[in-house]
Amino acid sequence: MVGDKSRKSSRPSYGDDAISYVQLKREGDICTVKCKVCPAHKVHAKLYSVTLIMDEQEEAVKSIECHDCVASQGGCKHAIAFLMWIHRRSEEPSCTSVECYWIKSKLSRVGSTLYNS
Template identity: 50%
Template sequence: MEKFVKATSNNLPRVDIFMVHELLKRDNRFNSAEIAGVKASSSTRESYGDNARGYVEFKKEGPLCSVKARICPEHKVRSKAYTIETVINEEEETFIDVCCKDCAAGEGGCKHALAFLMWLNRRTEDSSPTEVTSYWKKPRLSNVGTTIKFVEVRQVSPQTRNSQQMKVF
């Protein structure tokens, strides 16, 4: 039995949009009122999935590939990240299972699982044969509020020569 290894752009399984569509159509967890509509569309947006995704690892056992990732909560970025696990049959190009282990809505097909599915799909679409990217990183979303404590006016709007010459009465 193989151990999980750090995921990179050249060792992730291929996930196309048709695989994602078939999973969402087949799995009743993703057809509930809780996940449909606004939550689904907001969780699948690129800005959330790319910033919330943390450490990704995978292992292969024959045609099956298991991929695990940590997804940072969108509203409580200091909280413990959720663990998403997927099992993909690479020969049949189908998802066997997708689940979120840590969130309360995980049994009902949560938005974190959707965000990770769409992230996997985007990584398949933008892969380059010569470039290797490591996905073993802390999520960018978890850094919110850690570096900048306040913003000064001059940082928001750089002064131009005309604004420096204006006088306030």
């Protein structure tokens, strides 16, 4: 059942554990992202190669393809898992927008500031 396959493949618990070796290449507005996906039932088998191409200007996925799966023509679970993994990463804040914790704490300045009355 296609809906059931999509639901299971889009789970964070599957995608986050199965996705590895991610590569990103940008050429103008086109972004190509490649990864390797570990098979769910044969974890020591050959990894599946998946390629996603998106237009960053239009914020649209142009194509996604699993190169090693016999079910790739019908939208295999590896491609779905990678697409959902990419989506979850896009929802995370940028590493530059997260507050730094290695800056000097406010408590370390106690007693060193002179107050004018």
